[in-house]
Each structure stands twice: as C-alpha cells, then as structure tokens.
Amino acid sequence: MNMILFYIIIWAIFLFVLLPMILFMLYLFSDLYNKFYLNLVGRGNKWYQNLFLIPLLLFSWRNRRYLKKNSKYGENKKHIAIVLANNYFPENISSFGLDSVIRLVKYLKKKEKTYRIYNKVNSNKLKKVISNKNVTSLFLFGHGVRHGIKVGRNKIVYYCEFYNHPKKDLIAQFHCNHFGGKSLSEYGEKPIFSLVTDKMQRLPGIEKQIKELIKKNLIK
Numbered sequence: 001m002n003m004i005l006f007y008i009i010i011w012a013i014f015l016f017v018l019l020p021m022i023l024f025m026l027y028l029f030s031d032l033y034n035k036f037y038l039n040l041v042g043r044g045n046k047w048y049q050n051l052f053l054i055p056l057l058l059f060s061w062r063n064r065r066y067l068k069k070n071s072k073y074g075e076n077k078k079h080i081a082i083v084l085a086n087n088y089f090p091e092n093i094s095s096f097g098l099d100s101v102i103r104l105v106k107y108l109k110k111k112e113k114t115y116r117i118y119n120k121v122n123s124n125k126l127k128k129v130i131s132n133k134n135v136t137s138l139f140l141f142g143h144g145v146r147h148g149i150k151v152g153r154n155k156i157v158y159y160c161e162f163y164n165h166p167k168k169d170l171i172a173q174f175h176c177n178h179f180g181g182k183s184l185s186e187y188g189e190k191p192i193f194s195l196v197t198d199k200m201q202r203l204p205g206i207e208k209q210i211k212e213l214i215k216k217n218l219i220k
Helices: 002-041 047-051 053-059 061-069 099-110 123-131 203-215
Strands: 079-085 115-121 135-141 148-152 155-158 170-174 193-195
Touching: 061 099, 079 099, 079 123, 079 148, 099 115, 099 135, 099 203, 115 123, 123 135, 123 148, 123 155, 170 203
Parallel strands: 079 115, 079 135, 135 170, 170 193
Antiparallel strands: 148 155
C-alpha cells in the first residue's frame, strides 16, 4: 500500500509540477532557440543541422496556432496574399521563422487590410495565386532562388512561367534570392513596389525588411 501511495505521489509531482515547469521553459525559450538555430547553426543539407529542426517543430506550436486562427481577414474579393511554400519537415517553414509572418499579419489586421494566408502551397496552388487578379499584393515565404521558389522536395516553380501575370501593388520575395535570374516582379506588369534581394536570406534580414515596409507605409 505504501509503495502504491509512493508511485501515486511521484506521478502527481511529475504531472502537476515537473511537466508544467518543462512546458513553461519550452514556451519561454522557444524564440531564443529559434534565433540560435538561424544565426549559429544555419540551415543546410547536413544531417546534424536538420536535427536542430526537431525542437523547432515543438516550439512553433504557438505561432502555428496563431496563424491558423488568423489565416484570413476581411471578406472582400481583393486581398493581400501571404504564401507559405514548402511547409514540411525538414524544409519546414520554422527553418526561416514564423515570427516574420506573424509580424506582417498583425500589421495587416491593425490596418484593417484584407489578406489571406496560403499554407503548404504546391505548384498548382502557387500558379493560381500569382495569376489571381484579386490578389493585390504578394508576399512569398519559403526556400528558393531569385528566379524561383521551392514547392516540393525536388521541385522549383520558376517565375518565368508568369511572364504575363496580373499587376500587383507589391511583390516581396522573402526567400533566398541568389544564383541570379529575373525575379517575379520583372515579369508581367511592373508592380508599384518590389522587394527582392540578390543574396541568401536569414530571419533577421527578413524581419528588417518587413519593418522597413511597415515604417514606410508601402503595404497598400
């Protein structure tokens, strides 16, 4: 009887004291770990680099829940499109951070701008979004190069496929833009403003670009 009571006490301590403490610490240090991964470890093809993504999947639950809850705002047909491409492990979007997406979403809601998040975008869905006349501005998050964005483990959709896409107010390629070639904004009707770098990108750089867009009031 004493042993049974002892095990009950141990399990009670674990469930009601230790486990909540562990979960709270994970919650507290999730953002810190994300910055550590992006700035010190970096993403790559080495097996040990991808191992660092496993905790990120656990840490990102808050951000994922927020984006799922706020996947769209407003009822107008015309809207700003936020594209989250290639959203699977180990290419998970956590590898470049959801914080930047959330910052953008919060700003759009604050300014009461109609938007929609397109999650886990494949080739066909991406083509529909870019070709949609009701998409006024386009934010592309994922992995890619200047001339295209990755939508599958071995597939890249190249922007030259959209040589006559409808005009956008703004096009921002928040993915790596190295290896040269033309960006999406260089096809079709020229947007009012485009944001495309000529290099590989990391979370701090993307966050800085979004802050700059907000500061200059360039998101219409």
